[in-house]
Amino acid sequence: MLDLGRLRALHAVAQHGSVGAAATALGYTPSAVSQQIAKLERETRTTLLERRGRGVALTDAAHLLSATAGQVLALVEHAEVALEEQRGAAVGELRVGAFATAARGLLPATVVRLAERHPQLDVRLVELDPPDCLEAVARGELDLAVTHDWVNAPLAVPEPVSRTRLGExxxxxxxxxxxxxxxxxxxxxxxxxxxxxxxxxxxxxxxxxxxxxxxxxxxxxxxxxxxxxxxxxxxxxxxxxxxxxxxxxxxxxxxxxxxxxxxxxxxxRRVFAVWRTQAGRRPAVTATLAALRDCWEQRETA
Amino acid sequence: MLDLGRLRALHAVAQHGSVGAAATALGYTPSAVSQQIAKLERETRTTLLERRGRGVALTDAAHLLSATAGQVLALVEHAEVALEEQRGAAVGELRVGAFATAARGLLPATVVRLAERHPQLDVRLVELDPPDCLEAVARGELDLAVTHDWVNAPLAVPEPVSRTRLGExxxxxxxxxxxxxxxxxxxxxxxxxxxxxxxxxxxxxxxxxxxxxxxxxxxxxxxxxxxxxxxxxxxxxxxxxxxxxxxxxxxxxxxxxxxxxxxxxxxxRRVFAVWRTQAGRRPAVTATLAALRDCWEQRETA
DNA sequence: CTTTTGGTTTAGGATCGCTACATGTTGGAT
DNA sequence: ATCCAACATGTAGCGATCCTAAACCAAAAG
Structure with missing residues (x-):
């Protein structure tokens, strides 16, 4: 497996035309760049640079490799940016469970609202009895669940699960x-x-x-x-x-x-949302909690 | 700049579902993989893995990153193949799978022949059932496999895999x-x-x-x-x-x-060789295909 | 020739990345 | 209830890696 740093070195030489310029661009000494490319040559058992007068010229293989290196570097950079963007955005799949009544009376509005606000979020809904909800959340089969209890049987959430009351x-x-x-x-x-x-x-x-x-x-x-x-x-x-x-x-x-x-x-009966405490930092989870609360409010005023 | 090795570790965890399996696939200890991903998390200031029961689960960010990591790895592999192709020699490691009968009756002669013709080629052989063969090839765990089908259950190769019939x-x-x-x-x-x-x-x-x-x-x-x-x-x-x-x-x-x-x-039953289409340009692969065909011929005339 | 410019080699120190081993959880089996 | 197996992670240490600095080499320019 080729090393990304070495590919970057080659690419820099291709772009800047000389080992020295590449080194400056990358913040290294020319020696470092020279060594990196020498290693790349050994790894690929290919000649990449040829001395040409005082400077160097890239071989065909080097041009080829440099081209894909450019793509790779662009991809990686893009991924880094995407990560940065994604920090704080609600994305990915979110598996939600709810007891029958909530699945009918609360979740449809919530799912619609989430779809509006977070088009990147893919909400999966499953109707599940309260005890199953809690288990599924604790086991990580669900990311979040809407459940309830009543005075004679208060809800006991296991250790790694958090809850918040939506209302009565x-x-x-x-x-x-x-x-x-x-x-x-x-x-x-x-x-x-x-x-x-x-x-x-x-x-x-x-x-x-x-x-x-x-x-x-x-x-x-x-x-x-x-x-x-x-x-x-x-x-x-x-x-x-x-x-x-x-x-x-x-x-x-x-x-x-x-x-x-x-x-x-x-x-x-008191209606709760529950989720694994650890997953509470997921933007997707907090966004869904907010949407649930909003929809509950709206329902009460209606 | 993200490190390719760490991306590969993450990608392996995503593909194999656990740190241990990823480590096995990469030839490392679980500790190494765990450390690599921990470093990746520090680098990106992102949580990538969450403990879930005895295993781990990938966060949204991890899925995102793993997806682009897959692309990056594919690109790099493509570049490596292109380089090797350009050089024209069959070298490096070639991982071959074969169903039991072929592993016994066909592969030994093939391996010997390859060793004679291409001493730089390092052939690794693993006995594997036909369906596993195909999967392993598609996933890139094998470079080439010998598999078979029969009339009642014809072989369906997935998109990025090619095949050729060796005989009956x-x-x-x-x-x-x-x-x-x-x-x-x-x-x-x-x-x-x-x-x-x-x-x-x-x-x-x-x-x-x-x-x-x-x-x-x-x-x-x-x-x-x-x-x-x-x-x-x-x-x-x-x-x-x-x-x-x-x-x-x-x-x-x-x-x-x-x-x-x-x-x-x-x-x-019809016996096939299968390989990732992309890797088909590797001289190592074409050389092995040729050797397989030769050995099959020889077996028939014997 | 000498100087200048640019690349490569070598030596050495910092860092990295792996393994082995210990530790911490969890879930299933007894 | 208890033990055990599976799995992940933390720690220490050793070897490999990667950088810098400095010496060295080669070609152009004066």
Whole structure:
């Protein structure tokens, strides 16, 4: 493998026409340049310089080599500049995870905003449950994730992971419009005894919250429909065959056939962004955090 | 000015995925590679590697730098080749890969011939399966490789790789001399129903060919002995406990206790030499191709 | 001839870059 | 819970490298 310094020496001689001039240009003594080129000749087993009168002339091989050396040097210089530029710019691939609701209600806007601000950034999004999010981030499979917790199960982030709170997400009870309670200001567990619930599968926060709260009131909710998909839940609601507890985040506009009524006590979960602390210095990560916060604000004011 | 050696180290880490693998590929210790990259980081005032679990991950800057490093290395290699070409002599190190049979039956003669004709040439030989051969050549870890395909799985060479056909290799059935079919002119699958086969492991061409051909005739071969090593196969044959399908290339003289009988349909594979197209102008490569062709001829006439 | 200009060689000291070995983590196996 | 294997990094030291300085050589100019 040819040495870059020697190539530079040859190139300088080609450009400046003499060993001395090249040496001055490079800040060396002529001796150094002469030695470098002698080494290059030994390495390539080629004659590069020929004495011509008092000066030197380049052989064909030297011209050839000098030409590619010029390209190489330009490339390397370009790379150095690019590095400098890139320091502070958000570029590259960023793998983001988010729980389903956030993936629906928060991330699309964030991805669009990032694409506007940082066209060099390539955001990959994957929907993932909160515990998986955290693991994936810790393992480095994700660069950043949006996750949540709630009071009964606070989020414990492992050592090398940082987090920041984006805000709080409140869940309401969704009722068919024809339901007797549909126009109430708020409802409590006691009001909803005997209802058939549309609920996410076991292990999700909505499920746990519901079961917990009802048991706290000495009751057991009837979880008749275990549905993971948001649209499915909505169409069950629209048919009027059950009630549901659904977070505001990512809920969108409700059809006329469904009403949202606040629940007491208020089901609240805290939404976080998490990332490997080490990667926090990546401009791409800080830019995404900023975009997430912006989009969260915008959502709240809307 | 960035140092080429350090760029190469970074590029190797990017390609091989770990410091250790890169070190092996470059012929250094992991410590050396680690130090090189640490220096590169200091030079560029950039973080390039991040510890991730037991291994490392490249930062955005590192990916960027590695990409241009790849270009630079390609350019430099191109320049080296051009120089050598200009000189016209086959010299330097030439890393050659070959599948097992060729490594046994073709390469030894080739290496000897090359050593006679081009004493300056330093040939390194490594036995490698065909798919690995192709990859290694494409990645530049080998300068040239001898590989093969067969009709059911034609060889697809990636873009920057060239190939030339050396010839065809035919496989025969090997039978114990005492076998009733041992003196036949040819045998067919039907003749060999119920035989216990000595065969190479799954994934090898002999194995696939055998299974394919028998299934085409509505039968299933009984692959009783899965042996990779040629000598072991031969000694099993000599014991008379099975039959085998073995290519003529690299077979050598058979002991009296074993007979070779042609098979119908004839199992044929095409043997190729492959090399990076760019390196094809290296005299060392063309000289080796010539030597390979010569030795193949000689083998056929023998 | 001598001088001037320019390149090469040699000697020597600073630095570099490698290896060997020790250390620190992590993740899987017992 | 504990050990072990895999992997990366830190340290010390030795040999190679690369520079400068100074001597040396060769060609043109006076």
């Amino acid at each position: 997400d409140v869940a309401d009870v969704l009722l068919p419009s024809a339901h007797p309670l549909a126009e109430r200001d708020a409802v409590e567990p006691e009001d909803l005894a005997g209802e058939r619930w549309i609920c996410q599968p076991e292990g999700t926060i909505c499920h746990d919250w519901l079961v917990n709260t009802f048991r706290g009131a000495g009751m057991e909710p009837d979880l008749a429909y275990r549905i993971a998909e948001y649209e499915t839940q909505l169409s069950l609601l629209a048919k009027g065959i059950g009630v549901a507890l659904l977070p505001r985040l990512g809920r969108g506009a409700l059809p006329d056939s469904v009403r949202a009524v606040p629940f007491r006590p208020t089901p609240t | 290799d035919v496989a025969d059935v090997l039978l114990p001399s005492a076998h009733p079919l041992a003196e036949r002119d040819a045998v067919e699958p039907e003749d060999l129903a119920g035989e216990r086969w000595i065969c190479q492991p799954e994934g090898t061409i002999c194995h696939d060919w055998l299974v394919n051909t028998f299934r085409g005739a509505g039968m299933e071969p009984d692959l009783a002995y899965r042996i990779a090593e040629y000598e072991t196969q031969l000694s099993l044959l000599a014991k008379g406990i099975g039959v085998a399908l073995l290519p003529r290339l690299g077979r050598g003289a058979l002991p009296d206790s074993v007979r070779a009988v042609p098979f119908r349909p004839t199992p044929t």
